[in-house]
Structures are given as structure tokens and as C-alpha cells.
Amino acid sequence: MKNLLQGAVLGHPIGHSKSPTLHNAAYQVLGAQFSYTAIDIQVPELADFLGRVRREGNWYGLSVTMPLKNAAVDLLDELSPVAAALGSVNTIVCTRTPDGGTHLRGDNTDVQGIVNALLHAGVRERPRAAILGGGGTAVSAVAALAQLGASEVVVFVRNPAKAADVLDVAAKVNVRATLAPFEGAAEALGGFDVVISTLPPHGADALAGAIAAQDKQVDGAVLLDVAYDPWPSALASAWQGCAGTVVAGIEMLLYQGVEQVKLFVQAGGYGTLATEKQGDVINVMCDAIGVDRRNPHEQNMAG
Known part of the structure; x- marks a missing residue:
């Protein structure tokens, strides 16, 4: 029998994370001798923790969530092409080196997670798209929309100075992106085919109230809200109330998690x-978090 190897999701706050439930279900069905937990870590603590991972030598991988996605980039031995282009890491693959050390390779499966979640919801190529927020997940959203051939991406931000990375990534992946003030988002969002909120839990509550107050229909436009706890979010409820289609962040988590499991x-x-x-991995991961694989976004809204 193989020795039990360690894995974890890192972030702050992390107590709400469903990643341990997803990953442990996958490793059980695969018969992999892995453990996977959640570890609360803030940016100043990350370098020391990764040093511990190198020393211990019994880690297979780490999932990385906010606020660590950008901070991890400069602490690793290697980056995948997508992680290097985005300057954002959500996956650290740990492998042993011939001299007994540990090699840490950063990757980013958020992009594929977003793409697959949107495709499953019926999004077709060349959507007109908007992103709420300009942080580490926003750059993944830009790259995902580029894969879908987005004709335009408007990024609504409160602080344009903090969103420069989003525009840099947009240029790298050859998608036309512009910044817009967050204060005008409620009135503008009805004109898009796809909206991706990369804001933290409750970060869009005020916006949700403004959307609901307008009482405008969005005619089936798709909202992907990456926040999934609590669910439904205020934004998701307001969007659905305006005749929009809602995709929960749990679906993005599911699909990016499948890609992580392959790497780990x-x-x-x-x-x-x-x-x-x-197929078995996806099925058990869906079962573990109560998602209907056939129509997950409707299941999620049912709560």
C-alpha cells in the first residue's frame, strides 16, 4: 500500500470551502491514498508554509484560493504557461526530485472551470461579456471568455488601479477589454450575454438590491457567481428574478476541481x-456536494 500523501486547500477565510468534500470523494473512488484538508493561511504566512511543504516531502498538491492566488506566483519553482500568462495560481503540484527535494509547479485550472460551467449552461461562442471585480479570479475569467471568443469584455471595478493586471492579461489572450466604474454596473448589466461575478461572498449584495429595484428583464442572460456560500447569493436571486439564467460558483469549483484531481x-x-x-470522478464529486450533473445550475438555485 502506498504511504498516505497530503493535500490541502489554502486560503483565508477557508472554513466554508467545499474543496475537501470534492477532493476526498474523488480520491476514494480512485483508490488513491491521499488526504485532503482545508488550511487557513494569509499572504504573510504563505512562504513559510510552502517551505514546510518542501521539507516534509509528502505532499502531492495544494489548491489555492483568495487571497493567495497572485502571491503564490513568485514562490514556486515553475509555472504552467496559463499560470504564467495570468500571473495567478490556483493549483500547486508537488513532485519529488531525484535529490529528495520537492518541486512546486503552479497551474491555473480556474480557466477551464469557468469555460465548462458556462458551456454547460448553454453559453455559445462570441458572447458580449461583463466581469464584476478585478482580482485574481477576474484574470481567469478574462482568459475563459477569450476561449469562448468573447466579442467584448467590460470589467466593472471599484478601484481601476488594482485592475491593471486584468487588462494586461486581456492583451495577452487577445480579447478586447475595458474598465468601467462599478457604480454604473446595475444599469449596464442587462446589455450583456454573460456576466461573471468574481466578488467575495456578499460583495455584490448592494448591486443585487439595485438590480432588483430596477425591475428590468435580462432575457435569459447568464450570470456565473463564483461565490457559492451562502447560496443562493443576493446577486443570484436578483438575477433570476429578472428572468436571467444563474450558474453557481459551485459548478466552477466542480469543474476546476476535476482538472486539479487529474494533476494531483x-x-x-x-x-x-x-x-x-x-466520468466516475465527476459523478462522485457531484454527489458529494448535492449537484445534479444533468442540470446543475437549476439544482443549485433550488438550494
Whole structure:
């Protein structure tokens, strides 16, 4: 039997995270001898923690959430092309080196998580899209929208100076993006095919109230709210009340988690097992968090 290897999701706050539920379900069905927990870490503590991971040598991987996604970039040995382009990491793959050390490679599966969640909701190519917020998840949203061939991306931000990275990434992935003041978002969002909120829980509550007060229909436009606890969010409820389609952040978490499992399982010595059994992985992960794989966004709104 293989020795039990360690994995975790890192972030702050982290107590609400469903990543341990998702990952442990996947590793159980695959028979991988992995543990996976949630560890509360803030930016000043990250370098020391990664030093511990290197020393201990029994880690297969780490999931990274806010506020660590950008901070992790400069602390790793290698970045995947997508992580390097975005300057944002949500995945750290840990592998042993011939000299007994630990090699840390940063990757970003958020992009594919967003793409798959939107495709599952029926989004087609070349949508006119908006993003709420300009942080680490916003750059992943820009890259995902580029994959979908977005004709335009408008990023609504409170502080334009903090959103420069989003515009830099947009240029790298060849998508036309502009910044707009957050204060005008409520009136403008009805004109988009896709809206992605990258704001933290409750970060869009005031915006939700403004949208509801307008009582305008959005005619089936898709909202992906990456925040999933509590759910439904105020923004999701307001959007659905205006005849919009809602995709919960739990779906993005699900799909990006599937990609993480593939990377972690390979790093842990199980080869392509997770890819070969991807259907089983998705099924048990959906079951673990109560998502209906056939129509997950409706299941999520039902709560």
C-alpha cells in the first residue's frame, strides 16, 4: 500500500470551502491514498508554509484560493504557461526530485472551470461579456471568455488601479477589454450575454438590491457567481428574478476541481487514472456536494 500523501486547500477565510468534500470523494473512488484538508493561511504566512511543504516531502498538491492566488506566483519553482500568462495560481503540484527535494509547479485550472460551467449552461461562442471585480479570479475569467471568443469584455471595478493586471492579461489572450466604474454596473448589466461575478461572498449584495429595484428583464442572460456560500447569493436571486439564467460558483469549483484531481493524481504516482475514470470522478464529486450533473445550475438555485 502506498504511504498516505497530503493535500490541502489554502486560503483565508477557508472554513466554508467545499474543496475537501470534492477532493476526498474523488480520491476514494480512485483508490488513491491521499488526504485532503482545508488550511487557513494569509499572504504573510504563505512562504513559510510552502517551505514546510518542501521539507516534509509528502505532499502531492495544494489548491489555492483568495487571497493567495497572485502571491503564490513568485514562490514556486515553475509555472504552467496559463499560470504564467495570468500571473495567478490556483493549483500547486508537488513532485519529488531525484535529490529528495520537492518541486512546486503552479497551474491555473480556474480557466477551464469557468469555460465548462458556462458551456454547460448553454453559453455559445462570441458572447458580449461583463466581469464584476478585478482580482485574481477576474484574470481567469478574462482568459475563459477569450476561449469562448468573447466579442467584448467590460470589467466593472471599484478601484481601476488594482485592475491593471486584468487588462494586461486581456492583451495577452487577445480579447478586447475595458474598465468601467462599478457604480454604473446595475444599469449596464442587462446589455450583456454573460456576466461573471468574481466578488467575495456578499460583495455584490448592494448591486443585487439595485438590480432588483430596477425591475428590468435580462432575457435569459447568464450570470456565473463564483461565490457559492451562502447560496443562493443576493446577486443570484436578483438575477433570476429578472428572468436571467444563474450558474453557481459551485459548478466552477466542480469543474476546476476535476482538472486539479487529474494533476494531483498523476503527481502522486497514479498516472492517468483520474483521466481514465473522469466520468466516475465527476459523478462522485457531484454527489458529494448535492449537484445534479444533468442540470446543475437549476439544482443549485433550488438550494
